[in-house]
Amino acid sequence: MRIHPRNNDEALFDLLSRSARHLVSACDVLEQIINADREERASLRETLHAEEHAADNSHHDFQRLINATFVTPLDREDLHLLGSTMDDCMDLVDEAGDCIVLYHVGVLPQACHELVDILKQCAELTSQAMPRLKSLKDMESYWVKINELENHGDQIYRAGIGRLFEEEMDPVSLIKRKEIIERMEAAIDAFESLANTVESIAVRES
Amino acid sequence: MRIHPRNNDEALFDLLSRSARHLVSACDVLEQIINADREERASLRETLHAEEHAADNSHHDFQRLINATFVTPLDREDLHLLGSTMDDCMDLVDEAGDCIVLYHVGVLPQACHELVDILKQCAELTSQAMPRLKSLKDMESYWVKINELENHGDQIYRAGIGRLFEEEMDPVSLIKRKEIIERMEAAIDAFESLANTVESIAVRES
Amino acid sequence: MRIHPRNNDEALFDLLSRSARHLVSACDVLEQIINADREERASLRETLHAEEHAADNSHHDFQRLINATFVTPLDREDLHLLGSTMDDCMDLVDEAGDCIVLYHVGVLPQACHELVDILKQCAELTSQAMPRLKSLKDMESYWVKINELENHGDQIYRAGIGRLFEEEMDPVSLIKRKEIIERMEAAIDAFESLANTVESIAVRES
Numbered sequence: 001m002r003i004h005p006r007n008n009d010e011a012l013f014d015l016l017s018r019s020a021r022h023l024v025s026a027c028d029v030l031e032q033i034i035n036a037d038r039e040e041r042a043s044l045r046e047t048l049h050a051e052e053h054a055a056d057n058s059h060h061d062f063q064r065l066i067n068a069t070f071v072t073p074l075d076r077e078d079l080h081l082l083g084s085t086m087d088d089c090m091d092l093v094d095e096a097g098d099c100i101v102l103y104h105v106g107v108l109p110q111a112c113h114e115l116v117d118i119l120k121q122c123a124e125l126t127s128q129a130m131p132r133l134k135s136l137k138d139m140e141s142y143w144v145k146i147n148e149l150e151n152h153g154d155q156i157y158r159a160g161i162g163r164l165f166e167e168e169m170d171p172v173s174l175i176k177r178k179e180i181i182e183r184m185e186a187a188i189d190a191f192e193s194l195a196n197t198v199e200s201i202a203v204r205e206s
Numbered sequence: 207m208r209i210h211p212r213n214n215d216e217a218l219f220d221l222l223s224r225s226a227r228h229l230v231s232a233c234d235v236l237e238q239i240i241n242a243d244r245e246e247r248a249s250l251r252e253t254l255h256a257e258e259h260a261a262d263n264s265h266h267d268f269q270r271l272i273n274a275t276f277v278t279p280l281d282r283e284d285l286h287l288l289g290s291t292m293d294d295c296m297d298l299v300d301e302a303g304d305c306i307v308l309y310h311v312g313v314l315p316q317a318c319h320e321l322v323d324i325l326k327q328c329a330e331l332t333s334q335a336m337p338r339l340k341s342l343k344d345m346e347s348y349w350v351k352i353n354e355l356e357n358h359g360d361q362i363y364r365a366g367i368g369r370l371f372e373e374e375m376d377p378v379s380l381i382k383r384k385e386i387i388e389r390m391e392a393a394i395d396a397f398e399s400l401a402n403t404v405e406s407i408a409v410r411e412s
Numbered sequence: 413m414r415i416h417p418r419n420n421d422e423a424l425f426d427l428l429s430r431s432a433r434h435l436v437s438a439c440d441v442l443e444q445i446i447n448a449d450r451e452e453r454a455s456l457r458e459t460l461h462a463e464e465h466a467a468d469n470s471h472h473d474f475q476r477l478i479n480a481t482f483v484t485p486l487d488r489e490d491l492h493l494l495g496s497t498m499d500d501c502m503d504l505v506d507e508a509g510d511c512i513v514l515y516h517v518g519v520l521p522q523a524c525h526e527l528v529d530i531l532k533q534c535a536e537l538t539s540q541a542m543p544r545l546k547s548l549k550d551m552e553s554y555w556v557k558i559n560e561l562e563n564h565g566d567q568i569y570r571a572g573i574g575r576l577f578e579e580e581m582d583p584v585s586l587i588k589r590k591e592i593i594e595r596m597e598a599a600i601d602a603f604e605s606l607a608n609t610v611e612s613i614a615v616r617e618s
Contacts, residue, residue, distance in 0.1 A: 067616045102574055162308055171377035171583035175590075178381075204273045368514055377583035384587075410479045 092187035111160025146195035298393035317366025352401035504599035523572025558607035
């Protein structure tokens with residue numbers, strides 16, 4: 001493969017932006033899964049998997065391109081970390097959706113609706129921030145807002161788990177719903193890790 | 207910011223020691239939470255959160271100082287790893303305390319009392335070891351003892367989980383107590399990871 | 413210690429191969445634990461622990477040798493990552509076995525038999541691939557097959573968890589069996605991480 005440094009720089013940032021857009025789509029599908037009835041959920045899960053699969057391919061292209069690029073626009077390790085942390089976000093969103101379908105739960109706790117709203121905002125902010133990585137300018141509002149969203153998500157998570165233990169008398173239903181809420185909270189945490197990674201790169205490079 | 211290499215070196219090691227002292231305080235508060243009744247626990251949780259928050263600030267100062275330091279006293283990556291592993295210890299101690307409060311459990315299993323005792327010893331040993339990082343001298347007893355404590359903690363964990371499945375007939379109580387014991391064990395594991403990190407740095411640099 | 417670069421290279425690859433052979437043995441013992449009755453399981457767990465302990469020693473030798481080697485045959489960080497990822501595989505196989513013994517379960521779900529079969533194949537492929545690391549040749553079939561096995565394992569895992577929630581009426585039995593299946597799946601995931609690590613090294617170095 002011939003190496004065109006400038007083109008590769010563009011292509012690397014484009015692939016990060018593309019991964020972020022897959023996250024926006026995936027969080028939208030997760031919301032649809034949460035609002036759907038049991039029958040629709042199975043087919044929506046396929047849509048979510050397709051999104052995850054596309055993001056996976058984009059991540060592999062990204063890794064190959066890092067390896068094929070002699071001088072990378074950011075530290076090689078930083079790029080790898082950005083890619084793999086974004087990959088973690090997608091995996092956790094995908095697993096949350098899977099879990100809902102696999103457990104054949106009916107109506108989901110209110111916390112799930114509130115958490116998917118947080119996830120959608122995280123994905124949207126991430127997708128808006130990625131194109132600014134190139135200049136590393138105006139990034140601070142991104143990680144500040146993600147941290148606020150994560151704090152809010154944490155309160156929803158706690159209240160949701162607390163209510164579950166008070167109201168859900170059937171232990172098997174409790175196990176299922178607890179795990180779904182936990183997986184959604186883990187996905188929000190992954191978005192926070194991504195924002196922290198961006199912060200530490202931006203602080204170091206600026 | 208003007209860079210004073212020598213002062214920064216001192217300041218970096220001071221921040222690691224400060225984080226370790228926060229861990230000592232946090233494990234003390236966790237012990238108080240375990241011994242308290244349900245009413246007191248909520249306010250003790252605030253104390254624990256304040257400790258975690260202070261440690262978080264100290265961790266951010268530490269990261270900024272690494273980035274602002276041209277020649278660091280240890281490998282930059284090693285310093286980052288030390289900081290983030292200590293941060294993990296704090297997060298897990300904090301989560302264990304949270305879990306106890308959130309689940310509104312009454313009397314806790316004997317294993318919790320034994321595990322918090324292990325955690326307190328881990329934190330104390332860590333706090334004593336951190337000031338010696340500067341010279342990397344006399345560190346071996348630290349990681350050897352932490353590994354012994356982790357092994358002992360593992361035995362307590364196993365026996366505790368085993369007893370729980372034998373004695374606890376209510377599945378919801380079992381879920382709660384199992385998770386509290388698991389989180390305490392995860393916190394001990396984090397102290398072991400920290401000791402392993404210190405060991406690998408000390409072995410490489412000496 | 414006197415340093416003999418060439419010998420150290422050989423010794424490093426030998427230690428990786430040795431760790432992989434311990435994984436083969438450990439997966440065999442895990443299969444025996446799954447097929448055994450409760451009485452036999454306790455003593456088989458000791459065999460599994462001995463295997464894990466031997467692998468641990470081999471891992472420490474490996475780390476010390478990396479640190480004692482001036483010019484390593486692969487990137488120092490890559491070698492550390494290979495060693496610690498293989499260590500993760502062993503820990504997760506060991507924990508799966510522990511869990512079965514600790515929870516005093518009787519007959520295990522069909523999924524456990526199928527998952528241990530996947531694990532055995534993963535370990536065998538890993539053990540065959542490690543000696544080829546030296547030349548980084550003919551590695552692709554290794555990570556392709558491991559990824560196929562992981563996909564297959566994932567289907568078994570999902571079907572197994574789904575069936576468990578349909579058929580297991582006792583919540584405590586459900587908790588136990590669910591966690592055993594999850595730990596086996598986590599062990600398969602660790603083999604996939606190892607294969608991904610090998611892939612990214614091979615792609616970069618070739």
